Amino acid sequence: MPSLYEHAGGEEALHRLEDAFYSSVLADPLLQPLFGAGQPQHVDHLTAFTAESFGGPDRFTRELGGFAHLIAVHRHLNITEEQRQRFVELYMIALDSVGLPGDLAFREAVRSHVEFGSAVAMQNSHAGTDDELHPLREVPRWRWPGDD
Numbered sequence: 001m002p003s004l005y006e007h008a009g010g011e012e013a014l015h016r017l018e019d020a021f022y023s024s025v026l027a028d029p030l031l032q033p034l035f036g037a038g039q040p041q042h043v044d045h046l047t048a049f050t051a052e053s054f055g056g057p058d059r060f061t062r063e064l065g066g067f068a069h070l071i072a073v074h075r076h077l078n079i080t081e082e083q084r085q086r087f088v089e090l091y092m093i094a095l096d097s098v099g100l101p102g103d104l105a106f107r108e109a110v111r112s113h114v115e116f117g118s119a120v121a122m123q124n125s126h127a128g129t130d131d132e133l134h135p136l137r138e139v140p141r142w143r144w145p146g147d148d
Helices: 004-008 012-026 041-052 059-063 066-074 081-097 105-127
Strands: none
Touching: 004 012, 004 066, 012 059, 012 081, 041 059, 041 105, 059 066, 081 105
């Protein structure tokens, strides 16, 4: 069975996904305050993170600061549960909008990845000290049935 990265369609497909998703959060009144006016490199960074998480190239870790960068950008954002849920909702909508695979196994794997990642981001966004951060310190390799 292919990795999530391969099944999604590789770098190009994930870039389309992250571009559509990022546009949606910048237009969303609940999430836009977390993202500000946006940053031109954000879609590239999101793509690199998702690609690495889904079993693709490890460029996010090698070139973009890895998980320490994610911790730093989420610190003190004070993400609410409502914002976290909206983030997941918009991500799943973006999958459809760019035509990524619709099979149930893929969608469940992506949803579990986004649910987990958004929960980690929310926890880190409220951490007052390093001891309150989520213990995850590297980009997770997300797997799905048959992907060993």
